[in-house]
Amino acid sequence: MPHSSNAPRRRLPREERTRQLLDVAWKLIGDEGTDALTLGRLAEAAGITKPVVYDHFGTRNGLLAALYQDYDERQTAIFDAAVAAAEPTLQDKARVIAASYVDCVLTQGNEIPGVVSALSGSPEMAAVKRQYQQAFIEKCAAILAPFTGPKGLSLASMWAMLGAADSLSDAAVAGDITKDQAQDELQQIILTIVKRSE
Known part of the structure; x- marks a missing residue:
């Protein structure tokens, strides 16, 4: 059964959320290229608010550094x-x-x-x-x-x-x-x- 868009979002523990965001970021890079990866675009693709992404990575360079570290x-x-x-x-x-x-x-x-x-x-x-x-x-x-x-x-x-x-x-x-x-x-x-x- 598909999830309703009005369904409450489940709050993930920080480590799980970071993993989710990194996975979504890798997919975005694979599909659209690194230039398309912004914190706003990542928030949109992950279905969360921008402040959550900013809280995890701070800046785009912070996100890119986290991706390099993950790799x-x-x-x-x-x-x-x-x-x-x-x-x-x-x-x-x-x-x-x-x-x-x-x-x-x-x-x-x-x-x-x-x-x-x-x-x-x-x-x-x-x-x-x-x-x-x-x-x-x-x-x-x-x-x-x-x-x-x-x-x-x-x-x-x-x-x-x-x-x-x-x-x-x-x-x-x-x-x-x-x-x-x-x-x-x-x-x-x-x-x-x-x-x-x-």
Whole structure:
């Protein structure tokens, strides 16, 4: 039986409402593009008042930053599961890190580049991106730590690995190299960084 438009709205707990709004925002971006996403449009599509959306995200950049964070959390869960399932060898851990990173970039679709582009240059994006870069570097350093020599992995090496991961993934997205080439090269870079720590 269809709901009457006069039916009272159910007040969702904050966490559920945030999840609902993020899901509606992803759908809007997929259907209409990032430029169409405003807090007002999101409120309309979600069937709630604008003040509720403003209370959750504050600004459009706040919403876009929340979408980026939502995407990153989902990808982190996939990455963590892949690393946990990998064989406890340097070769396999490096392979999984490389494959997971490149796959993440290749499977992000059109939505996340639009979000990143819309946030480009904003303080919100700079803060969110930096937070996730540092978390990824720390995570990879911990994964690779059992295989390093007494010098350990330098922070500069980890940033170089991340830069290579970004560049190789971007080249695979553009079609300049294949996914396999990007993953293989990134795996070799990771192995080289670990070998240099001996």
